[in-house]
Amino acid sequence: MEAGKVESSRCPPEELRIRILSFDELRQRALSVYLESVAVPRSIRRQGRDRVRIMRYVLKCERVFQVVAAELGRIARLPRTTSMHPFYAEIANIASHGRFDEIVARAARGVMIVSKLWKEYRERILSSLTPAEAKRLAREFVGRTLSVARRSLRHAELLREAVKALRQTPCIDTESPLVIVAGMPQVGKSTLISRLSTAKPEISPYPFTTKHVILGHMEVDGHRIQLLDTPGLLDRPNSEMNPIERRAAAALRLLRAVTLFLIDPSRDSYYSIDKQLRVLRNVSEIVGVDNLLVVMNKVDKVDEGRLKSVEELVEEAGFQVKYRISALKGWGLGELVRGVVEELRRRGLLA
C-alpha cells in the first residue's frame, strides 16, 4: 500500500484472522520441536557418528528458528493502524491502549534479530569440533531465541484483545447510507434496531447490554440503509470512558451518518432526563447539531403531560424532539423511517 493511502474497504482487514500465541505457548512449541527426533541426510551419515550428532543440533535449532520466526512474522505482517480506516484504527487502539502499531513493530524487530542469531549460530554449530560443543551452542541459541521471543511478545495480550475487538466489528460500507442509533444505556437503542433492521441484538434491562457496535440493514424504496446499534454513552469526557463507551464515541466521531439520539422520558428511566440531556449535548458536539435527530422512545409508558414536560426540557437545552416512538410496540416507526430517509437525502447521503 502507498504511504499515506488509507484502506478504502470498511471491513476489518482480512489478515486479522489469526490466532496470536502467548509467549508460553510459543516456548512450548519451540521446545517440543527441539525435542523431536530428526533424520540426518545420508551424505552426512557417511562422515561419521560425531558429524551426525553435530548435524542433529543444527537441524533441531533450524526448526526452533522456523517456529519462532514464523509466529513473530505472522504478527509483523499485520496491517498497521495507519493503513486502516480511522474507525477501525480507533477500535484497534481502544483495545490495545494505543499500542497496536508498537506491538506489531516489536514483532518485526524480533524476526530480524532471530534471523541474525540463526545465521550466526548455524555457522558456529556447524564448525563445532565435538558433539558436546554443538550441544552447548544449540542450547545457547534456543535460550537466546526464546528471550528475543519473550521481549517481542511482551504486550501480545493487548494485540490479541485488539484483534478480537476488530473481528467483532462489522463491515460498514461508508459509500452507502448509514444511520447511527445513540443514547444513554437502556433507552431502547437495540430494541429499535431489532424492529427496523435485519440485526437482532441482545436486549435486556441492564445497562451496557450492547458492548460492540452492531450493524443491521433495512430496505426503503429500493434503497439499502445501514443501521448501527451502539453501546450506551454516559455523561463523561472521552478520557474517562470505558472501552465499551469509547467504541460508541468512535462510531459517532469517525463515521459519516445521520444520528438518531434516543431519549427515555419515563419517570423510572435508568438515567435522569438531566443526564440524558448532558449526553445529548456531548453527542451534538461530536456529530454536529445538524446531523442529529432527537427521538423520544418508550412513549407507551408515559402520559401526554410527562411527554410535554420532557419535550420542554429538551427545547430548553437547545434541541427539538422530532419523533415520538415506542420501539417496543412499533408505534411511530413508519414516520421515523420516512424522516430518516428525508434526512439522508437532505445531507446527500442517499440518491
Ligand SMILES: Nc1nc2c(ncn2[C@@H]2O[C@H](COP(=O)(O)OP(=O)(O)OP(=O)(O)O)[C@@H](O)[C@H]2O)c(=O)[nH]1
Ligand atoms: N415500555 C417500553 N420499553 C422499552 C421500549 N424500548 C425498549 N424498552 C425496554 O428497555 C430495556 C432496554 O432496552 P434495550 O433495547 O436493550 O436498550 P439499549 O439502549 O440498547 O441498552 P444498552 O445496550 O444497555 O445501551 C428493555 O427492557 C426493553 O424491553 C419501549 O419503546 N417501550
Ligand SMILES: [Mg+2]
Ligand atoms: Mg443495546
